[in-house]
Amino acid sequence: MWIQILCGLVFYRLIKRFFYDDDTYEIESSDTDAKFIVANRLEKVYGGKVYLGLRIPDADSGTRQNIDMVLVTKREVVVISVKNYSGFVGIDADGTWVCTGDRTRKTERYPDPVAETKRQISILEAYLEQRGVTFPEGYLSGRVILPNPNFRMIHSTNFSSEVIPFDQWIQLKPEPRNMFSGWIKDAFRGGKKETQDGINEKLHFILSTAPMWDRMVLKDNKNLLGEFLQFKGKQEDMQALKYIKRSKVSRLIIQKSAMFGLGNSKLQVLYSPRDYQLEGASASEWKEVTVKSHTEVLFQxxxxxxxxxxxxxxxVSVSLSA
Structure with a gap:
């Protein structure tokens, strides 16, 4: 009997891995989780606002440029790239980053993140200018944050000052207002003057309405950035969910429904109608539908x-970009 159970478990894991590709899924989730952790900490330390998962239109290429996050304070705007690299990393002669795994000897090559971030700064600056916001030269800066504790630099002097490795990242601490010290001042503050309140307010509005990735929060505090495609399930459930489209809905929350009896497992889907003039919705504006628990979401x-x-x-929840 135990042999049959063991064989069944092995077969289940093989089938699950074949269809769901758990390893890749975990990597996708852990990379996004790292971005959320970085964003939350930056807001606590600097008291500014972080805009996460932006997709800024690039007029030159006609495509959208992915930007991990933009930190906005009264003093400056910082474009931040988060690289969850693990292992020993060095820089090749052409600027390529070469990463050798800390547990395996597998070597991977990545385009220079600093050069990528500088290109993102240029694209963001052009986008803001098109929408009526200009800044003094050098007001927009960039940083590459490496929050993985298993990241190790090879020849650290080869890395530019825009790169913030883990040992510096963990030194970030909230400080009293008007008290700046150490690399924090050099990395982010720069001694720049505060922007006018009107410009700052307009900047926040532009970034809050800019294209961005959809966000999915899963159980066990896992996060995914990407594109919500559609629901998949029984016909009656699809009929109940037909109103939930990005053009009409900005956010949905999933809750268990108090149902009893076999085959009556249900989920409550609370959704917030999109309001293009007001941000968010009050509790009274949330609408609700009930669907079977085996309903699925297709997400890329x-x-x-x-x-x-x-x-x-x-x-747990899904936020849909406009």
Whole structure:
């Protein structure tokens, strides 16, 4: 009997891995989780606002440029790239970053993140100018943050000052207002004057309405950035969910429904109608539909060419970009 159970478990894990590709899914989630952690900490330390997962239109290429996050304070705007690299990393003669795994000897090569961030600054600056906001030269800066504790530099002097490795990242601490010290001042503050309140307010409005990736929060505090595609399930559930489209809905929250009896497992889907004039919705404006728990969501993570089928019962919330 135990042999049959063991064989069944092995077969289940093989089938699950074949269809759901758990390893890749975990990588996608851990990379996004790292961005959320960085964003939350930056807001606590600097008291500014972080805009996460932006997709800024690039007029030159006719495409959208992915920007991990933009930190906005009264003193400056910082474009931040988060690289969750693990292992020993060095820089090749052409600027390419060469990463050798800390547990395996597998070597991977990545385009220079600093050069990428500088290009993102240029694209963001042009986008803001098109929407009526200009800044003094050098007001926009960039940083590459490496928050993985398993990241190790090879020949650290080869890395530019825009790169913030883990040992510096963990030194960030909230400080009293008007008290700046150490690399924090050099990395982010720069001694720049505060912008006028009107310009700052307009900047926040532009970034809050800029194109961005959809955000999915899963159980166990996992996060995904990407594109919500559609629901998948029984016909009656699809009929109940037909109103939930990005053009009409900005956010949805999944809750268990108090149902009893076999086959009556249900989920409550609370959704907030999109308001293009007001940000968010009050509790009284939330609407609700009930669907079966085996309903799924089709979601394509950022940077992946594979569409994920995720059980709606595993989802906490989804934020849909306009």
């Amino acid at each position: 993570p950022q940077g992946s060419d594979k569409v994920r089928k995720i059980k709606l019962s595993s989802v």
